[in-house]
Amino acid sequence: MIKIESRGKYMVVVTSKQMIKMFDISRRTYKQLGVTRKFEIKNGETIGEIKDVALNADGKKLAILCDQVPFPSIRIPDSKFYVYDVDMDKFLEHKVSPNRVPIEAFWDQADPRLLAIETEYAMTEDQNTLNDATMSNASPTKNLNERTVEEINEDFGNFKKEDQFTGKTCETYFVTTDYGIKRQDSVKFDQTEETLLGIQVPFFYYMGRKVNERGDDDDDDDQPVAKQDASDCNMLIIRKPMKDFVGLENVEEAIRKAIMNFSHYLTVGNMDEAYNSVRNIKNQTVW
Numbered sequence: 648m649i650k651i652e653s654r655g656k657y658m659v660v661v662t663s664k665q666m667i668k669m670f671d672i673s674r675r676t677y678k679q680l681g682v683t684r685k686f687e688i689k690n691g692e693t694i695g696e697i698k699d700v701a702l703n704a705d706g707k708k709l710a711i712l713c714d715q716v717p718f719p720s721i722r723i724p725d726s727k728f729y730v731y732d733v734d735m736d737k738f739l740e741h742k743v744s745p746n747r748v749p750i751e752a753f754w755d756q757a758d759p760r761l762l763a764i765e766t767e768y769a770m771t772e773d774q775n776t777l778n779d780a781t782m783s784n785a786s787p788t789k790n791l792n793e794r795t796v797e798e799i800n801e802d803f804g805n806f807k808k809e810d811q812f813t814g815k816t817c818e819t820y821f822v823t824t825d826y827g828i829k830r831q832d833s834v835k836f837d838q839t840e841e842t843l844l845g846i847q848v849p850f851f852y853y854m855g856r857k858v859n860e861r862g863d864d865d866d867d868d869d870q871p872v873a874k875q876d877a878s879d880c881n882m883l884i885i886r887k888p889m890k891d892f893v894g895l896e897n898v899e900e901a902i903r904k905a906i907m908n909f910s911h912y913l914t915v916g917n918m919d920e921a922y923n924s925v926r927n928i929k930n931q932t933v934w
Contacts, residue, residue, distance in 0.1 A: 650700055654754075657706030661686075661697050669706065669733060680706065681733045686713070694738065695725050701752040705759040707733045708822055710752040724748040728764055730822050741828040743818055746770055746811065756847040758907055761831075762820045763851070765843040768813040817843055817851060819889075826915040832890055840885060848907060849892030857881035902928055 650661040656673035657680075665686040671678040687693050695713030702709055709731040714722040728749045730739040743749050747766040755761035815836040821829045840853040888896050891910050892903075905924050912921035 650697065652700050652702050654702040654704065654706065657702055659700060659702050659709055661700055665693065665697060667709065667731060669702075669709070671706070681736060684731065684736065686711065686729075686738075688738070694729065696722070699752060701754055701762075703754040703759040703762070703822075704757055707759065707824075708754075708762075709733070710754065710762055710764075710822075711738075712749050712752055724750075724769065726769075728752060730762070730828060732824055734824055739822070739828050741820065741830070744816070744833060747816065751843060753843060753845050756845070758848055760821045760823055760911060761846065761848065761907070762822050762828075763843065763846045764818045764820065766816050766818060768815075814838075815840075815842075819846075821911050821914050823911075823915075829914045831910065831914045834890070841882075844884065846889075848903060849889050849896050851887045851889065853885040853887065855883055855885040857883055 649663060652659050653672070656671060658670045658672045658677075660668045660670070662668075667684045667686060669680040671680055686695070686697055696716050697711055697713050699712040700709055711729040711731060713725050713729065715725055716722055726748050727740050727742045730741075731737075732739060743764060743766050746768060748769045749764045749766050751765040753763045753765070755763075812835055817834045817836070819831045819834070821831055834851070836853070837855075839858055840855045842854050844852040844854055846852065888894075891906055892898075895902075895906065898906075905928055908924035909921050912918070912924060
């Protein structure tokens with residue numbers, strides 16, 4: 648199956664043979680960017696079967712979601728997502744949070760660094776192995792006095808993992824050639840949110856459901872910006888501010904870029920550049 652994704656003047660084509668081609672389509676004649684690349688590691692081993700792609704704003708990064716196909720009739724969602732860096736001609740990879748698999752990828756509409764991955768809960772093979780190892784290493788003959796503090800804390804940690812969040816999440820990452828893939832944040836879906844539609848700083852956009860009218864004031868920050876007119880439809884689009892922009896949704900573009908640069912450098916651990924990004928902001932609302 649062939650997949651085509653376009654963003655502005657850029658387009659990517661993925662063939663049924665897992666070949667990736669990227670084009671500049673701003674002219675009458677398409678111009679290929681970089682080389683044709685197969686979705687495989689250097690030794691020729693196939694990484695997986697591509698199921699979804701997303702192109703960033705400057706056409707230099709391609710997010711890839713794939714399935715592992717050990718047999719023709721078996722498809723296993725990969726718990727990693729991949730990014731093809733056109734300039735470096737290499738694939739970057741990153742595993743999402745434990746017991747989660749990526750289901751959709753979205754780049755910010757303007758910032759080519761910011762990537763959002765929608766994930767859903769899934770008991771992964773690694774977690775099953777961990778649970779089996781925990782059970783096999785348990786010592787039922789030990790009484791409380793014989794157990795160490797570390798063993799007791801580990802047991803409490805395992806109980807806590809059983810109660811982990813099983814809904815959808817949105818994980819955000821900064822992706823750059825210099826620093827690779829760095830996780831910025833993870834946001835849990837609310838009960839009314841069905842799926843992520845996209846991101847554009849400073850907002851996330853979700854497809855959601857209208858809650859039943861109960862007459863109570865709604866205290867959350869969700870801002871429905873559109874809904875269908877049909878009386879029998881309760882679906883709507885929900886706009887929510889990103890964590891760094893709560894209360895700063897309407898700041899100037901220059902300040903918005905400075906906050907994003909601050910968040911980026913903070914995420915990658917460059918404190919000097921993080922400070923330099925915001926030291927000249929005079930807006931009292933930010934501080």
